[in-house]
Amino acid sequence: MLMRDDTTQGDGCTQPAVVGGILLKAIVDALVDAIVTIDEEGRICMANPATERLFGYPLSELVGRNVAMLMPEPDHSHHDGYLHNYLHGGVRKIIGIGREVSGRRRDGSIFPVYLSVAEVQHADRRYFAGIIHDLSARKSIEDALRDSEESLRLTLDNAPIGIASADLSGRLLDVNPAFAALLGYAREELVGMYLADITHPEDREDTRRHYMALVQGEVPHYTLLKRYLRKNGDVIHARARAGLIRDAAGQPVRVVGEVEDETERLRAAQEIQHMRAYLKNIIDSMPSVLVGVDSEGRVTAWNHSAEHSTGIASVDAVGQAFTDVFPELAAQMHNVSEAIRRHEPVRTERLPVKRDGETRYAQVMVYPLLANGAVGAVIRMDDITERIRVEQMMVQTEKMLTVGGLAAGMAHEISNPLSVILQSAQNLLRRVSADLPANRVKADELGLDLHTLGRYLEARGVTDFITGIQEAGTRASRIVSDMLAFSRRSSSRHTPNRLDDMLEAVVRLAASDYDLKKKYDFRQIQIERDYDPALGEVLCDRIQIEQVLLNLIKNAAHAMADAGTPPPRRIGLRTRRDGDFACIEVEDNGPGMDATTCKRAFEPFFTTKEAGTGTGLGLSVSYFIVTEQHKGSISINSRPGEGCRFTIRLSIADTEAV
Amino acid sequence: MNLRVLVVDDEPGIARSLQAYLEDEGMEVLSTGSAEEALELVRSGAVFDVCIMDMRLPGMDGDAAIRHLHHVRPRMQYIIHTGTVVYDLPDDLRAIGIGSGQLFTKPLPDMALLVNTIRSLGVAR
Numbered sequence: 001m002l003m004r005d006d007t008t009q010g011d012g013c014t015q016p017a018v019v020g021g022i023l024l025k026a027i028v029d030a031l032v033d034a035i036v037t038i039d040e041e042g043r044i045c046m047a048n049p050a051t052e053r054l055f056g057y058p059l060s061e062l063v064g065r066n067v068a069m070l071m072p073e074p075d076h077s078h079h080d081g082y083l084h085n086y087l088h089g090g091v092r093k094i095i096g097i098g099r100e101v102s103g104r105r106r107d108g109s110i111f112p113v114y115l116s117v118a119e120v121q122h123a124d125r126r127y128f129a130g131i132i133h134d135l136s137a138r139k140s141i142e143d144a145l146r147d148s149e150e151s152l153r154l155t156l157d158n159a160p161i162g163i164a165s166a167d168l169s170g171r172l173l174d175v176n177p178a179f180a181a182l183l184g185y186a187r188e189e190l191v192g193m194y195l196a197d198i199t200h201p202e203d204r205e206d207t208r209r210h211y212m213a214l215v216q217g218e219v220p221h222y223t224l225l226k227r228y229l230r231k232n233g234d235v236i237h238a239r240a241r242a243g244l245i246r247d248a249a250g251q252p253v254r255v256v257g258e259v260e261d262e263t264e265r266l267r268a269a270q271e272i273q274h275m276r277a278y279l280k281n282i283i284d285s286m287p288s289v290l291v292g293v294d295s296e297g298r299v300t301a302w303n304h305s306a307e308h309s310t311g312i313a314s315v316d317a318v319g320q321a322f323t324d325v326f327p328e329l330a331a332q333m334h335n336v337s338e339a340i341r342r343h344e345p346v347r348t349e350r351l352p353v354k355r356d357g358e359t360r361y362a363q364v365m366v367y368p369l370l371a372n373g374a375v376g377a378v379i380r381m382d383d384i385t386e387r388i389r390v391e392q393m394m395v396q397t398e399k400m401l402t403v404g405g406l407a408a409g410m411a412h413e414i415s416n417p418l419s420v421i422l423q424s425a426q427n428l429l430r431r432v433s434a435d436l437p438a439n440r441v442k443a444d445e446l447g448l449d450l451h452t453l454g455r456y457l458e459a460r461g462v463t464d465f466i467t468g469i470q471e472a473g474t475r476a477s478r479i480v481s482d483m484l485a486f487s488r489r490s491s492s493r494h495t496p497n498r499l500d501d502m503l504e505a506v507v508r509l510a511a512s513d514y515d516l517k518k519k520y521d522f523r524q525i526q527i528e529r530d531y532d533p534a535l536g537e538v539l540c541d542r543i544q545i546e547q548v549l550l551n552l553i554k555n556a557a558h559a560m561a562d563a564g565t566p567p568p569r570r571i572g573l574r575t576r577r578d579g580d581f582a583c584i585e586v587e588d589n590g591p592g593m594d595a596t597t598c599k600r601a602f603e604p605f606f607t608t609k610e611a612g613t614g615t616g617l618g619l620s621v622s623y624f625i626v627t628e629q630h631k632g633s634i635s636i637n638s639r640p641g642e643g644c645r646f647t648i649r650l651s652i653a654d655t656e657a658v
Numbered sequence: 659m660n661l662r663v664l665v666v667d668d669e670p671g672i673a674r675s676l677q678a679y680l681e682d683e684g685m686e687v688l689s690t691g692s693a694e695e696a697l698e699l700v701r702s703g704a705v706f707d708v709c710i711m712d713m714r715l716p717g718m719d720g721d722a723a724i725r726h727l728h729h730v731r732p733r734m735q736y737i738i739h740t741g742t743v744v745y746d747l748p749d750d751l752r753a754i755g756i757g758s759g760q761l762f763t764k765p766l767p768d769m770a771l772l773v774n775t776i777r778s779l780g781v782a783r
Contacts, residue, residue: 415741418765420671426769427678438682474767481763 034132037120038067042083045127054113054134056106067130072104087126095119095128103132112139162238162259165245168215168252170195170208182238182261184231200227200235207240214244215252225262237262289381292369293322295340297333300376309381322379328353328362329379335366336377343368350388358596360385389599397624399604414480422473428466432457482617494630496537497545499575499584503531506549507573510557524567525557530574538582538650540630545650548622548634549586552646555618556588559644563591572645580653581632587645593638601636626650661780662705665689666696666723667712667739672764676710679769685776692716693723700730707780710772713740721748728754735779737762737772 028035034051038044047062055062055070062069068079075082086092098116105111112135120127156163162179166172172190180187183198190198199207203226210222221243228236242257283290284304292301299322302314310317312325323330335346345367353362363384369376431439434450443450457463511522553571560569572587593601593608600606602623605616626634626648638644663685667673673689680687688704690696693715700706709727713720724736736756738745741764747756759775766772 411741413741415764416669416672419741420669420675422765422767423672423675423679423769426767427675427682430679430682436682470767473765477765477767 033134035129036062036067036070036132037127037129040083040087040126042066042068042080051132054105054132055103070103072102072110075101076104083128100135103134111136162261163256164190164259165254165256166195167254170211170255173254179259182230182236182259183228184234189231198228200229203227211242211255214242214255217244217252220244228259237266287382289379291317291322291326291329291379291381292376293336293379294376295337297321297323297336299325301378329364329381332364332366332379335364336379339366339368339377340375343370350384361388393603397604397620397628408484411480411484415477418473418477418480422470422477425466425469425473429463429470432463479617482621493541493543494539495542496539497542498537499535499582500529500531502542502546503529503549503573503575503584506546506553509546509550510553522557525560525569525571528570528572530572532576535575535577535582536652538652540650541625544625544629548625548648549584551618551622552586556586556590556644560588560590565590577652578649580651581649582652584648584650585645586648587643589643592640592642592644593636594640598636598638602634660684660686661707661776662686663688663776664696664699664704664706664709666691666693666709666715666720668692668715669712672712676769676772680773680776683773693718693720693726696723697726697730700727700734705731706734708735708737708776710737710739710776713738713742713745721751724751724754724756736760737775737779739764739766739772 028048031050034054035048036051037046044062044065044067047059052059068076095117101115102110103113114133114135116131118129120129156176159178162182164172164175164179172193175187175190180190196204210224213219214222223241225239228238239260239262242255244252245254245256247253289305289309290303291306294300299317299320302317307313310326317325323333339346345365348364351362351364353360361384363382365380366377434454507527556571570589574585576583602619604620607616623634626632630650632650634648636646663680665673665676668691677687677689694717711720737760739762
């Protein structure tokens with residue numbers, strides 16, 4: 001410690017005081033804090049070694065100088081003024097109090113210090129002793145603390161997920177901007193609100209239970225997928241995680257939680273889900289059989305039609321070799337490999353497939369799966385039996401039109417020789433008969449016994465041969481006239497007719513039909529009528545439609561007679577309206593037809609009758625008349641043993657427009 | 659008195675068989691192969707109750723033949739025997755009393771039907 005001379009001068013210290021003075025000096029010299037004593041003028045009287053260390057001045061440069069040298073501005077300039085003010089009755093601003101101020105080192109650097117000043121009275125003079133504690137070290141800790149708080153705040157403020165803290169009752173204490181933005185509130189608005197206020201009503205109970213479990217220490221934290229309510233009422237889906245904060249004593253003080261918006265993710269997931277269901281729906285709703293396979297031929301997809309066709313459920317089929325679960329397609333394995341290798345579809349037209357004892361035709365398309373590097377193929381199979389049948393029908397109809405055209409041209413040429421054949425045969429039979437007087441006259445003239453001749457002709461089968469000529473000629477003439485029907489052009493003779501009138505006319509005709517009467521007794525058939533009286537007239541070619549109806553009624557009568565249908569045999573005749581169509585139904589309780597017969601019934605020359613009985617053209621002529629000449633439709637509804645119903649639909653839109 | 663019938667058909671087999679059948683029914687039958695011959699026959703004084711007329715004939719066709727014959731013999735009745743299915747009876751022939759019951763399409767497997775019609779026409783006459 002360096003002192004000014006006057007401070008030590010005349011100091012009459014007692015022995016203990018001397019000891020105390022030495023000790024004090026040692027303490028002051030050893031102190032970490034600087035001690036600087038100034039007089040009333042502000043001059044430094046005394047400074048300890050710590051002062052030297054702290055400010056960088058040698059003690060020799062300090063003593064006797066104004067203490068303001070140790071202060072930065074503005075204190076540097078004002079210190080004398082402070083001192084003066086105090087000495088002349090001013091209030092204590094620092095003395096006995098102490099405060100944080102700045103010090104100035106010799107090198108000009110400024111550093112924080114804690115200054116406490118004591119006033120000392122000695123020999124009528126006042127001194128001020130300043131104890132200066134270097135705050136640099138503590139300051140940097142505080143700065144670090146402040147920095148880390150600032151950093152934490154910045155982190156929270158900029159965190160992309162919502163973070164909030166709440167008290168144990170669930171009242172929000174603080175939220176970050178992301179949390180506020182998520183819920184559409186200002187931060188100040190949220191503070192003080194309860195979690196329940198921002199939770200979807202249906203999720204409040206669940207949230208409350210989890211929160212209570214957390215607060216009561218049953219769980220250390222929880223994660224909850226829940227819905228929040230935004231300020232504007234919108235619902236958002238979010239994942240909430242919460243944890244409990246305890247104080248040093250382990251008592252729960254608050255809950256901190258983070259909230260992540262899941263709305264978009266959920267929507268995306270839902271969209272994927274929806275898209276997946278939609279694609280599945282598309283695949284399942286396809287009438288085609290659709291089988292997805294990998295490059296090994298194992299099933300990866302199996303739609304409803306595939307299930308239906310095979311009777312094997314999708315879950316059972318997937319993973320199996322398709323050749324095992326769909327043996328009909330076994331031959332397609334080669335095509336699967338081909339399609340994958342060549343990167344293009346491979347098609348098989350008209351693959352015959354046996355189904356319930358019936359041959360059906362399938363079109364099979366195998367196409368490779370190319371997207372996303374997936375290796376595999378899809379086998380699509382369509383039943384094209386109906387299409388082929390319709391195509392064949394069309395081809396047949398075309399043929400019949402051609403034949404009909406030819407027949408029309410040839411009708412006269414054919415009908416003349418047929419007339420000769422038939423009429424000659426009739427004359428032949430008559431002229432060998434013993435019943436005709438003219439025959440007897442001539443026979444007597446020649447000495448011939450007609451009875452003997454008759455027996456001879458019978459015995460040798462000559463009569464049968466002649467009958468054979470007649471029957472064959474009759475049949476040929478019917479075929480010609482049926483074929484002629486195909487040559488007729490439509491619509492020129494369409495007139496308005498009541499369908500029930502036509503049916504009645506046809507019933508009368510059938511009852512008197514020679515051919516029908518000869519083989520079957522039409523009177524034994526009950527005709528049941530169910531006519532719609534409100535059904536008006538329909539534009540049609542009366543003769544043609546009557547031909548169709550007669551054909552249907554005769555077919556019914558024949559079928560029932562041939563099958564030996566037990567009485568009562570019935571034919572139901574019905575007319576009704578169906579939208580823009582007038583319907584005629586001809587129904588019987590006869591033997592019915594199987595599915596194959598139903599499908600082929602309209603084909604030309606398809607007949608179930610004994611060879612030689614019909615022309616095989618009756619229904620195809622009917623089909624032609626209804627569909628081609630009248631643009632209507634004709635269909636069969638029948639099962640074996642359950643009778644048969646034909647339905648004819650004719651448009652009535654035209655009639656009403658007239 | 660026996661009914662007198664004229665058969666006009668260019669197909670001899672048909673004309674012959676019709677004639678044979680009707681004769682067996684006790685009718686007096688003449689047949690010709692053309693309309694012109696028939697007309698000549700009638701103009702030369704032959705009288706018939708009923709004429710069975712083919713439509714498609716060499717030379718004059720059946721329709722025209724009936725018109726001419728009707729002019730000469732207004733009371734003669736006609737049966738039209740045609741090989742064409744789509745035959746439409748002309749209005750002027752309807753006007754002279756030919757109805758659809760008098761139309762027969764070839765081939766005719768049973769000539770008994772023809773006989774009945776001829777008889778009823780002959781009676782009406």
